[in-house]
Amino acid sequence: MRGEPHRERVGSRVPTRRRRRIRHAWTACLVTGAVSAGLLSGVSPATAESALGRFSTTLSPPSPPGGDDVRVLVFHASATEESPVVDAGIEAIEAIGRTGPAATRFTVEATDDASVFTEPRLGGFNAVVFLTGGGDVLDADQEAGLETYIESGGGFLGLHDAARTEPYSDWFGGLIGARPAKTNPTAVQRAVVEVGDRQHPATKTLPLEWKRPDKWLNWTTNPSGVVHTVARVRESSYQPGAGANGADHPVSWCRDYDGGRSFYTAMGGTADSYQETDFRTHLRGALNWTSRLVRADCQAAINANYTAERLTKPNQPGQNDQIGEPHGLVTAKDGRVFSIGRGGADSSKPVVTDWNDPEIGKGQGEIHIWDPKTNQVSLAGSLTVFGNKGGGDELVKNEEGLLGIELDPRFEDNGWIYLHYTPHSRIDRNTRMAERRVSRFTLNRATNKLDLSSEKILLKWPVQIHSCCHAGGGMAWDSKDNLYIATGDNNSSQFSGGYSGNNPEPNYKGVSFADARRTAGNTNNLNGKILRIHPEQDGTYTLPEGNLFTGEETAEGGGKTRGEIYVMGVRNPARIDVDLKTDTLYAGWVGPDAGAPSATWGPAKYDTFAAITEAGNHGWPYCMGNKQPYRDRNLPDPTKPLGWYDCDAPKNESPNNDGLVNLPPVTGNTIWYSPQGGAPDFPRDANGVPSYKQEESKYLLSWLKGGGQATMNGPVYRFDESSTSTVKWPSYWDGKWFVGDFYDQDQPRHAVLTDPRTVGKGGLPVHAENLKKIIPVGTNGIRNLMDWKFGPDGALYVLDYGRGFFTSDARSALWRVTYRGGQATPAAADLVRKETAQ
Structure with a gap:
């Protein structure tokens, strides 16, 4: 000194x-x-x-x-x-x-x-x-x-x-x-610094994952959210000692x-x-x-720079005048927000579950419009759907209904709205089958009402409705005006102990309802997929190049494929998003029900997020996570395990398969989590099969955990510099992917960064930032996240499902989260060398 x-x-x-x-x-x-x-x-x-x-x-x-x-x-x-x-x-x-x-x-x-x-x-x-x-x-x-x-x-x-x-x-x-903190490690240790701020001059050119030695301090109180954290140290990469701060460990801030x-x-x-x-x-x-x-x-x-505001009021008694059973939203370029109700009504409306009753499952799939000019909500229209059959076990409840909405890329000119739904008029009460469809409707701009007579059916396919669940429903456009349609595996959650949904035995009148190899793992079935089509002006569609199949594959003795399939092997992708800057597809799907891994049957329930850059097979019901296989089972005794599935060369040998036997190799997913933690992994044997022993598990993503869990994939934010909006989120969030869960306790509600070198190839995200104090959780907050998208004003619009299931209630609501943090500092006029102004 x-x-x-x-x-x-x-x-x-x-x-x-x-x-x-x-x-x-x-x-x-x-x-x-x-x-x-x-x-x-x-x-x-x-x-x-x-x-x-x-x-x-x-x-x-x-x-x-x-x-x-x-x-x-x-x-x-x-x-x-x-x-x-x-x-x-x-x-x-x-x-x-x-x-x-x-x-x-x-x-x-x-x-x-x-x-x-x-x-x-x-x-x-x-x-x-x-x-x-x-x-x-x-x-x-x-x-x-x-x-x-x-x-x-x-x-x-x-x-x-x-x-x-x-x-x-x-x-x-x-x-x-x-x-x-009072307790800090004193030794110099090499650790990984996650550089989350890609714009601040102190961090924008640094590696996403910056590996370096230093003496790492722990904090008495985590300052993130009070300060602007630009980098965090990953505690799993070194020994933080007794005063560790956990997944969010700030190391640089301003x-x-x-x-x-x-x-x-x-x-x-x-x-x-x-x-x-x-x-x-x-x-x-x-x-x-x-x-x-x-x-x-x-x-x-x-x-403190963010404000969450509820935009819709509680419905009037006996009505869905403000909002239906929340199931999805989309924003128009003029700032209006279109939200859909799946089909459930408030708890005063009876639910018919008797298959002898012609009214069984009849509900109203509603389209509401919130207008920022008036701050009022109007009902644009409703469809009579099979979607008000809720509660009870797998053979009573149902998740069909009005499932997805998208506006045409030229909606301001043509008024076209695309709806993904299950019409009640097309159910067969005898076979307990229904028709799912994606249709185009026209919104009458003079009356702001949906013209039901304008329907053009683009695509339709059969779904079983004897047993719940997994309808999917999300839709999104890419920059080439291709429409992506997410469909669930249409499979029961029971009959497999909560592991792979691959029990071929249960069926109703010959249609299996507990074997996802019939649907998600089948190259000739549109369920359990993300489809990609190009809608045409006349209400038909063509197939873009680059889908997983052409529809003409006839190998292996006449097996078939569907050319609409872009991604197969997904369980229940309710929410998808396409980043129009990169055309990367982002999706999330809910996992099965097993609470813990099994050395006999395979991994626990993994809820999954995937960044998808090309057509592929994402594994269900053969593999999950980072290509962790399940055990095969088949007749005559599906309770006895057979061999482990080969994730690199999966075969569909189900008696319920009418597609190809040899399937595309499985692509590893970006994020997966179980009740025990984020991205569980295990040691593998010579054949690549994990041990699935809880005591040998390793968690690769410390920032998330499940429990009760249901993924709700969110958007990638893109900052619009030309926008004059005073509430838009700042450019700091540009390129970050929002991932969340229906629940709000230990489950994710984060903005994550992926590495461009590994995105779409099973690479893990390199950084995650907690959003639970910006998108508030808890009883009076946005507790049950159902959908979230950024509007043209740069604000985030969020649907809170409410506090019941298969209903709309007083907590069902549309929210808006706005930013008012001000401009970058110092002011341009206060720079000491004006030529360096940015």
């Missing part, structure tokens, strides 16, 4: 009330220097004079901190111990200041003399760096000087042990953002604080850190922002 280190002065602390009086007196002197230095460039002379009051200074003002004279103060005093990182840190910051683009260069002054904070020349620095810190190093006047400097628009960068500085000061604790800018990184705890190219890049971006050389958004991940 250069100079005599300060010692902790516990007994010399000035009482809070007296310190405030001292601070007010010192403010006058320091503000004079700050005004002349240009830090208070937005303050008028009259305001400055008023702030100075009767105090003044005769000291000569320094040169303004701009133009060719941008300056950074590096302060490195410590009241605890000398630090070997000081010289390395000073050298690195000096090198950063004199290299790189001329527009971002600066000069450096280093000191361990705290009296600098009581000198007017402090206002001549664009930013102050606390390099080491530790303990009580500032007296009352000095802390007051630093506080006034920040209030006057100054910048602050804290490095590693700076978080231990001024332990008695709440204000300094706020400036830092968090304090280290915020606009008390009139100035504050950036803190817990990295930099070793001298070697300052020799790393990537760490210097990290520091360069932080210094450029705190010094007012560049702008950056440090507000986007702060929870």
Whole structure:
């Protein structure tokens, strides 16, 4: 250490009330220097004079901190111990200041003399760096000087042990953002830093997964959501010790604080850190922002900048005047939100379950429109569907009905709406079969009503309705105007112990209802798939190139395929989304019911999300997760296990299969989770079969867990720079994929980043950020997430299903989550070199 280190002065602390009086007196002197230095460039002379009051200074003002004279103060005093990182840190910051683009260069002054904070020349620095810190190093006047400097628009960068500085000061604790826990690992360990902010100058060019050694601090309180976290350290990649913070362990963050800018990184705890190219890049971006050389958004991940507002009122008694049984939404370019009700009514309406009654399952699939101009809801129309048969076991309840909605890409011109539904008029009560269809309707723009006579049936196929469940329903467009249609496996959840839905025995009048190899695993069946078609003007469709099959495959003795199939092997994909920038398809589907893995039958229930870049087989009911196989079973005794399925060369040898026997290889999925944790994995034997022993399990994604679980895939956000909306989510979220669950406890509600090199190839996401305080959970929040999409205004629209099942109730609602965090800082006019404005 250069100079005599300060010692902790516990007994010399000035009482809070007296310190405030001292601070007010010192403010006058320091503000004079700050005004002349240009830090208070937005303050008028009259305001400055008023702030100075009767105090003044005769000291000569320094040169303004701009133009060719941008300056950074590096302060490195410590009241605890000398630090070997000081010289390395000073050298690195000096090198950063004199290299790189001329527009971002600066000069450096280093000191361990705290009296600098009581000198007017402090206002001549664009930013102050606390390099080491530790303990009580500032007296009352000095802390007051630093506080006034920040209030006057100054910048602050804290490095590693700076978080231990001024332990008695709440204000300094706020400036830092968090304090280290009492228990911290002391050894240097190599760990993975997840770089979630891809836009801040301190992180945008760093690796998504940044592997580096350092001393990693734990926090007494997690600051994420109060500060804007730009990077997190992955605790599974090192030993965090007893004070671990868990899946969300911030390591670098920033915020606009008390009139100035504050950036803190817990990295930099070793001298070697300052020799790393990537760490210097990290520091360069932080210094450029705190010094007012560049702008950056440090507000986007702060929870208080978001507001969740309920848009619909509770339905009137006995009516679905505001909302039906929520099942999906889509937004129009004019800002209107179209939401659909599956078919359930409120609890006062009777549910008919008697198959001898011609009214069995009859419900109304409703289309409601919320208009932002009036903030009112209207009923655009309803379809009579087979979809009000709920409650009870698999042979009583049903998930059919109005399942999906999409607007034509040229909806503003033609008024076309596509609906995915099960018409009640087409059910066969004798065979207990129904017809599923995707139809095009026209909305009468004069009356805002759906013209039921305008129906053009694009596609229809049979579904069994003897036993519940898994209807799917989501739809989405790609950039080439291809329509994707998600269909469930139309299979019972029972009869297989909650493992692979592959029991060939149960059937009703010859149609199996417990063997998903008849549907999802069948190349000649449209259930358990994501279809891709190209709708034509006349209400027909053509098949785009690149689907999984052509429809002409006739190998293996006449087996068949359907050319509409883009993805096979999915269980219940209720929600899908296509990122129009990349045409990547994002989907999620619910898993089976087994609560734990079985060495006999295979994995537990895995709810699944997949980023899909090409046609493929995603495994169900043969394999799940990262190609973890189930055990085969067949007649005459399906209770006895046969061999394990081969995920690389699966065969459909079910007696209920009328498609190809040899199936496409299984593609691993992006995210899977069980009641025990996220992305369970196990050791595998020589044949690649996992042990499925709970005690040998490893969880690859620590940020999520299930329990009661039902995936609700969300959108990929794309920021519209040309939009003038005042409520749009910021560009920080651009390219992030929103994944959620119907439930709101330990289940996911996150924005994730994928690696472009592995997306669509079974690669795990590299970063996840919790959204539960932005999209609020709990009884009075959005507890049962049913669908979520961004509107043209950049706000997020969310459906809360309500608190019952197969009904609409007082909690069923459409919500909107808006952002009002403001622009990036500093303001463009406050940049010290205007040519660097971004």
